Amino acid sequence: MNEFLSVFSVSLFLATIRKSVPLIFASTGGFFSERAGVINIGLEGMMLFGAFSGAIISVFTHNPWLGVLGAAIVGGLVGYLHAIATITLRANQIISGVAINMLGVGGTIFLCQVCVSGERSFSLGPADRLPVWGSFIPLVYMAFLVVGLAYVFSYFTVPGLRLRAVGEHPRAADTQGIDVNRTRFFAVVMSGVCAGLGGAYLPFFSGSFAKNMTSGQGFIALAALIFGKWNPLGAMAASLLFGFADALQETLQGRGGLPPQIFQVIPYVLTIVALAGVIGRSVGPAAVGKHYRREEKD
């Protein structure tokens, strides 16, 4: 029993936070986009671009803050690409997201090989690292700040309410004089910015960039968004829960007893449970995935 209790410690708490940060950023990103009516399964690719650009910019400039800024900008640009494809060109939102994920894997490897003489991973020097404030790097605090801002923005400000209106009933929003497509553009770019920051956390935490280092976290973030009922606070709580499951799995490895794979599946099982409606219905925005054109009938 003592052995069992010893698992729950300060160290597990810190590990939970560390594991959750990329998920929190990315699920907040997903929140913006999906709440405005644009499905974003390209979060994974956006994160990967953020991870790479954050790392490479700080390696070249020796200024990690520029790296963070660059990751946000590049993430936003990839979001812009998704916006052009899905809003301007009215492409299928899922397909565009898949393309962005593929572009993320291939594109970052290609760029990495161009920038670092044919190599697929590289380390950040001491001067390229973010400082540690307390127990964490600044991006951790930023993640919680971003969630707070997203919540206040979307529930207590006029542009935020408009953003959600566009995702629920674009025609009604349009008749109220809201520019649906412009609002969606903004939301998808914001989505990319958040995902880029989430990606940037990875190299700044681990000290190196490696190909495909997001390893599916963009998809887990999407699951967190659904589990959190498309609400930034809920998504944050879900991210923390998934982070906890992952941290627990790592602490339990090699202690004997249950195989670690049991804990590895927790996030996925929880998502299925959530989708099956056990924790109450998790319903997405009504107009998510639908293109909007004024001239067309609903």
Added chain:
Amino acid sequence: MRRWLICVLVCVFALAGCQGGEKDTGGAKTDKLTIGLVLSVGGLGDKSFNDSAYEGLTKAEDEFGIIPLYGQPEQMAEDEKYLRQYAEQGADIVIGVGFLMKDAMDKVAAEFPGKRFAIIDAEVDQPNVASLVFREHEGSFLVGAIAGLISATGKVGFIGGMEIPLIHKFEMGYTEGVKYVRPDADVLVAYAGSGPQAFSDPVKGKSLALSQFDRGADVIFQAAGSTGNGVIDAAQERGLFAIGVDANQNYMAPGHVLTSMLKRVDVSVFQIIKDVVEGKFEGGIHVYGLEIDGVGYALDEYNRDLISDEVLARVEEIKAEIVAGTIQVTDYTATH
């Protein structure tokens, strides 16, 4: 607008597809030998396994003026394609790097019976394939002994990449080494995952290492490709020790990499190319053990001050006993 976007996307994807580092041979007949090297999933830049193999290739290029071709498959499914491509391009030997390429090598080597092949870390039973294997358990035993002797807490860690028999071989040798010098020591064991991505996930490596350090370990041996770079970073952050793998990684965090378990992949690649150059290529199993320094531990200016003379003397003694056969280190792959 749409057309432009499609053009741009096609270009980007096409560029992303150019992953090889092949030099154009121009199809011209030269008397130079062509060597094909297919790297393992993780790819170049791991400062470990793949970089070491590539080093062997560049050394051969400098020494013999061979024409090097190398490819970095994106996933296991592409291994076969690269092996076949180099065989078709007329490479004088095609070298596959890594255990995961075993099945692909078995298949391609059978398709080209007149071609020479070599594979690292796996045994492929075909006459035209040289299987270059290492006695990793012996090298791991030695670094385990160093970890056991240096540890202040009596707890040490092991972090593996993908959970496969080859990595268990490192783990078992290491654990035996630790227990040999310190029977009461605790060895914490963790693996990054069960897919090839586990070899290129420094985030996972770092968080597993922090978890082991939090539980009282003060030395962690990693056998995990670039995942291990995260382990070394954790050791530096906590002011504790990591042990490098395959290549000499002592320089990566001076003062925090206790030593590195050397696995001379570079030597094996260079040697097999040399055999081809000199017309002495032979298929079958080529074993790189402790007695010919195919495996070992790294000692240089970065870690000389970390290891006392007594520890060093003890380790050298153990090394001599392993070579002499008085200490038997269990080979996981032979017993499982």
